[in-house]
Amino acid sequence: MTAAAVLAGVAARLCALGLTASAAWLIARAAERPDLSALGLAIVAVRAFASARGFFGYLEQLAGHDAALGRAAGQRVRLYRSLAHGPVQAGPRDGEALTHMVSDLEAGQDIRLRCALPSIVAGIAGAAAVAFCWALHPASGAVVAAGTLVAGLAVPAAAAAAARGLGARLAAARSDLAVRVIDLTDGRADLLAFGALDFAAAAAERQARRLARMERAGGAVSAAALAAGTAVQGLTALGVAWAAAGTGQVTAAVLVLTALVALDAVQPLIPAAQRYVELRPAAARVRRLLRPAADLPPDGRPHRPAVPGRVALRGVRVRYGDVPALDGVDLDLSPGRSVAVLGESGAGKSTLLAVLAGLVQPSEGLALLRPARGMYQDAHLFGTTVRGNLLMARPDAGDAELRAVLDRVRLTGWLDALPEGLSTPLGAGGQGLSGGQGLSGGQRQRLLLARALLADPEVLLLDEPTEALDAGTGRAVLAGVLRARHGRTTVVVTHREDALDLFDDIVIMARGRVELHDTGDRQPMGRAFPSA
C-alpha cells in the first residue's frame, strides 16, 4: 500500500473531522447571535474542509487503486511466467483452475484496497479524533477512546470470528456444490446411462438450498455487526454529551459531533475484518504459488546450490498423510546425463520429479540440487498463438529457432498445415475453444515438449512426455529431445521400455525407493547413440 494513498486517506478523514467540528462550532456559536465577523473564520474553515475532503478522497481512491492494480498486474505476470516454465504441481493445470488463480489474485488486490488501506486510515483518523477530543476535554476524550476501541477493535474482531466459522463452512458448501454441478454437466452421459441423473440433480438442488440458507445467515451476521457498530456510535455520543455537560453549549456540541465522526471513521473496520477473513485463504494460495521454488528448502535446511546439473538425494522421504510416496530415496545423477525413471504405477516417480523441481518438500532427508524445470503431462497451453505459447519459455527466440525446436519434436508437418503457421491462435488450453485451433493429445504433448526444450534449463524434468504418441513417433521424438539436450541433465519418467537404450542412466523405482540405478558404462548420449 503506498504512503500516498494512506496520507490522502488520513487527510480526507481529518478534513471530515475538521468539517464536523467547525460546522458544529459554527451552528452552536451562531445560536448565540454573535457579531458576524466572529464567525468568518469558521465559515471559511467549513468551506475549506468540505472541498479538501472531496479532493483528498479522490486522491486516496486514485493512489490506492493505482498501487493495488499495479501490484496485481505484476503478480499476474509472475503467475503466467511460473506456469510457462513448467506447470507447478500445486498450481493451475487447466483453464478452469487458471481462472480460479486469477480470481485469487483479485482477492489479494481486494485485501489491499478494502482491508489494509481502510484499516490503516481508520486507525490513524480514529487516534487523531480521540486526541482532538482529549485536548478539548479529557473526560470526553476518554469516552471517545473507549467507544473507538470497542467499535474499531472489539466489534470487528467479533465479526471476523463469526465470519471465520461461517466462511469455512460456506467455502466447503460452495465447493461441494461446484463439484456436483461439474458432475452433472461433465458426467451427464454416464449419469443418464446408469439412470442416476435425477438422483444427482436432486442432491445438487438440496445442496444449493443449503448454501442459500448459509448465505442468508452470513448476511444476518454482517447486518448484526454493522448494527452493533452503530449502537456503539450512538452510546458513545450519549456518553460524551453526559461527560461534556458542564463544558458549555458550544464545546459540548463540538465534542458530541466529533465523537460521532470519530466513530464513523472506524466503522469501515467491521466489513474490512469480515472481508479479510474471507479473502485471506485466497491470498495465501497466491503467495504459495508465487514463492520461488528455491525458497522451499528441503528438510527445512538452507538450500545448498549444487554443481549445475548435478542432482543428489539422500534419504529423501515424502509423505502424503500416512502413505509414504518416497521412502528414503538416495540418488546421484552426474551433470549432463539423460536418465530414464521407470516403475509401476504409484512407485513414486512423479513425486521424485516434484522433489527435483523443488515443488514438494521432503519430510526427511536432504536434496542437493538447484530446483529444475519440469514438463508434466498436464502442463497448460495458453489461449494465444503457437508462437506466443513458445515464446513464454524464451521471449527472445526468433521464428527460425521456434521452427527448429518444433522440428525436434516432429511437429513440422503439423505447423506447415496450420492456416497461419506460428501465428495460428490456439484455443484456451489447446482445446480449440474461443475459435482457436484444437490439438490432438499427441500434438499438445509435443508442443509442450518443444516449449520445455526451448527453455533449456540446467536440469529438465519430463513426466511421460511421449505417452500420447505411437511407439515409433514416441521413440523418434524422445531421440530428438535427448539429442537436443546433449550435455544437459534430463530426467524422464517413462513407461516405454522400448526406448531405454536412448538413455545414459536407468533408475527403477518400487514402493517409493530406488530399486536399481544403472549408469551403463557412463558413456553420455545413451546406449543407442554412437559415443561421438
Ligand SMILES: Nc1ncnc2c1ncn2[C@@H]1O[C@H](COP(=O)(O)OP(=O)(O)OP(=O)(O)O)[C@@H](O)[C@H]1O
Ligand atoms: N497429491 C497426493 N495426495 C495424496 N497421495 C498422493 C499424492 N500424489 C501421490 N500420492 C501417492 O503417492 C504415491 C506415489 O505417487 P506418484 O504419483 O509419485 O507415483 P507414480 O510412480 O508417478 O505413479 P504413476 O506411474 O501412476 O503416475 C502413490 O501411492 C500415490 O497414491
